[in-house]
Amino acid sequence: MAEGLNxxxxxxxxxxxxxxxxxxxxxxxxxxxxxxxxxxxxxxxxQSGYLYxxxxxxxxRCDEPIFQLLENLxxxxxxxxxxxxxxxxxxxxxxxxxxxxxxxxxxxxILSLKQALPFGISKHCPNYEELIDSSLEIMVLEITESCPxxxxxxxxxxxxxxxxxxxxxxxxxxxxxxxxDYLHQHSFKRDKVAISLYGGEPTLQFPLIQxxxxxxxxxxxxxxxDLTITTNGILLTPEMAEFFCKHDFNVYVSIDGPEEINDxxxxxxxxxxxxxxxxQGLKYLVDAYGKLSNEKVGFSMVYTPPFSGKxxxxxxxxxxxxxxxxxxxxxxxxxxxxxxxxxxxVLKESLEEDKNLQLWSYxxxxxxxxxxxxxHPIADAIMEKAMAQLMQRPIFSEPLDQKFLNGCCIPGVxxxxxxxxxxxxxxxxxxxDAPLIGNINDGIDMDVIKKLYLGEYESMCAPVCSxxxxxxxxxxxxxxxxxDGRLDPKYMTNRCYNxxxxxxxxxxxxxxxxxxxxxxxxxxxxxxxx
Amino acid sequence: xxSRERKxxxxxxxxxxxxxxxxxxxxxxxxxxxxxSPGGWSMGNQLGGCACGCFGPSxxxxxxxxxxxxxxxxx
Numbered sequence: 001m002a003e004g005l006n007x008x009x010x011x012x013x014x015x016x017x018x019x020x021x022x023x024x025x026x027x028x029x030x031x032x033x034x035x036x037x038x039x040x041x042x043x044x045x046x047q048s049g050y051l052y053x054x055x056x057x058x059x060x061r062c063d064e065p066i067f068q069l070l071e072n073l074x075x076x077x078x079x080x081x082x083x084x085x086x087x088x089x090x091x092x093x094x095x096x097x098x099x100x101x102x103x104x105x106x107x108x109x110i111l112s113l114k115q116a117l118p119f120g121i122s123k124h125c126p127n128y129e130e131l132i133d134s135s136l137e138i139m140v141l142e143i144t145e146s147c148p149x150x151x152x153x154x155x156x157x158x159x160x161x162x163x164x165x166x167x168x169x170x171x172x173x174x175x176x177x178x179x180x181d182y183l184h185q186h187s188f189k190r191d192k193v194a195i196s197l198y199g200g201e202p203t204l205q206f207p208l209i210q211x212x213x214x215x216x217x218x219x220x221x222x223x224x225x226d227l228t229i230t231t232n233g234i235l236l237t238p239e240m241a242e243f244f245c246k247h248d249f250n251v252y253v254s255i256d257g258p259e260e261i262n263d264x265x266x267x268x269x270x271x272x273x274x275x276x277x278x279x280q281g282l283k284y285l286v287d288a289y290g291k292l293s294n295e296k297v298g299f300s301m302v303y304t305p306p307f308s309g310k311x312x313x314x315x316x317x318x319x320x321x322x323x324x325x326x327x328x329x330x331x332x333x334x335x336x337x338x339x340x341x342x343x344x345x346v347l348k349e350s351l352e353e354d355k356n357l358q359l360w361s362y363x364x365x366x367x368x369x370x371x372x373x374x375x376h377p378i379a380d381a382i383m384e385k386a387m388a389q390l391m392q393r394p395i396f397s398e399p400l401d402q403k404f405l406n407g408c409c410i411p412g413v414x415x416x417x418x419x420x421x422x423x424x425x426x427x428x429x430x431x432x433d434a435p436l437i438g439n440i441n442d443g444i445d446m447d448v449i450k451k452l453y454l455g456e457y458e459s460m461c462a463p464v465c466s467x468x469x470x471x472x473x474x475x476x477x478x479x480x481x482x483x484d485g486r487l488d489p490k491y492m493t494n495r496c497y498n499x500x501x502x503x504x505x506x507x508x509x510x511x512x513x514x515x516x517x518x519x520x521x522x523x524x525x526x527x528x529x530x
Numbered sequence: 531x532x533s534r535e536r537k538x539x540x541x542x543x544x545x546x547x548x549x550x551x552x553x554x555x556x557x558x559x560x561x562x563x564x565x566x567s568p569g570g571w572s573m574g575n576q577l578g579g580c581a582c583g584c585f586g587p588s589x590x591x592x593x594x595x596x597x598x599x600x601x602x603x604x605x
Contacts, residue, residue: 066544096542104541107541393552
């Protein structure tokens with residue numbers, strides 16, 4: 001009888017102790033997690049649950065009960081989170097999970113960032129004016145507005161509102177020289193600069209290109225000059241190819257896939273396909289560059305509807321049909337720009353279809369990673385860049401006291417896009433009705449940069465981005481913020497949704513690959529990102 | 531201590547810190563996200579070193595050197 005009482009008393013005592021422990025954890029979580037929730041993302045692979053912590057950039061694998069308690073803590077009021085967990089698990093499991101989480105918070109400084117502030121370029125880079133004056137990196141020249149092609153998804157088509165229409169203006173020699181003068185005068189703190197030739201179709205003005213290269217080489221003597229040209233390839237001649245090779249150009253040729261896919265969108269003004277001519281141009285380049293083709297000749301591809309895994313497989317067959325074309329990592333594949341003729345279809349389907357391109361690339365890359373299949377240029381180009389961005393991210397022992405303006409560059413430092421008539425735009429991607437940032441006569445308009453591109457843009461983004469778990473992984477920038485010539489928060493936040501979903505999937509793929517072979521992605525530490 | 535070789539820092543067996551990234555331990559000195567190169571914490575692609583003072587490979591090295599007298603061993 002006495003024994004029975006003792007054991008009952010001990011049971012009560014144990015329950016009381018356990019209650020006290022639970023209470024202690026409750027108090028700890030209340031203190032730490034009350035108010036806005038910390039910036040973090042929970043995600044799963046097939047094998048495990050993970051926590052990505054925004055403040056430290058750390059990724060932590062979690063056992064199931066720990067993951068579930070974290071899920072509760074990050075989505076419910078603390079008391080409810082604990083009560084809900086205890087309704088589905090025993091006390092011992094709670095104490096184990098809560099103790100492990102508390103320990104992780106205390107030793108790894110995770111879950112301590114609730115708001116990424118102060119936020120913005122002007123906050124953490126107060127010397128931006130000096131950088132604009134001294135450290136310009138890339139000058140992009142719109143050699144001509146003219147183009148013999150009329151691709152169905154082109155941003156210069158009349159039915160697309162965000163850009164100029166197809167034009168006939170060519171850049172004059174004096175405009176080109178003055179633009180290069182500007183680069184010279186505003187890159188004195190750099191040893192290396194880049195000049196990128198853009199259009200329309202820049203090869204229409206080949207003599208101007210030759211003059212620009214000659215002028216830049218003489219003016220920027222002593223600096224390394226990286227030259228790049230983006231072309232549709234259809235006007236290329238062996239002489240042009242030799243010239244580009246001689247001057248070590250990086251050449252990007254626009255081809256969307258095998259002939260029937262390419263020619264369904266990439267047509268000339270008469271509606272004729274361009275594939276055969278573009279491939280001929282590409283052949284001239286490969287012949288001229290020889291072994292350097294893999295490194296210096298790349299593709300600019302647009303993934304066109306109807307979107308499907310089958311279509312991607314067909315696009316990927318380009319490399320089987322033309323085995324002499326370069327592989328390598330110089331491949332850029334994108335969806336058509338939202339707002340072109342495919343706008344509604346693309347916007348409606350982009351999330352799901354993005355998964356297709358992403359998922360297709362992941363599956364192909366994973367098969368290579370696990371030794372089941374060979375590598376593929378498209379899968380490698382997409383996955384290696386995404387995985388390298390995660391692999392190379394800095395890990396902080398504690399959250400920094402400042403955060404950064406999503407994926408934006410400093411206007412006027414990273415690049416300046418010079419239109420055919422000598423006006424300065426932020427870059428070649430930004431909407432044509434977004435305010436100009438200067439011109440070749442007056443240089444950069446510091447007021448517009450301060451007021452609009454830093455001030456107003458930061459004010460628009462700060463409330464959203466400073467509370468976003470993906471703020472350290474985001475690649476959105478000014479190009480996704482302008483609609484009809486103005487900053488448009490709604491337009492931006494629509495894009496945010498896709499960005500976050502994309503990053504979440506990449507985190508999942510990244511951890512899945514590492515589960516199979518933890519060190520298998522280490523080679524990506526050395527991949528150069530651009 | 532080599533930053534990327536550190537232990538699981540006493541995390542319980544139910545949690546495992548993924549050993550990746552470029553770990554910056556100690557007090558962060560002047561580093562920040564690269565704003566010259568859109569799209570992230572780009573490493574190694576900065577022409578002539580990064581103007582914005584972000585963590586390019588050299589500044590990550592410098593930071594760890596300053597704190598621990600070592601450079602990132604595997605980068």
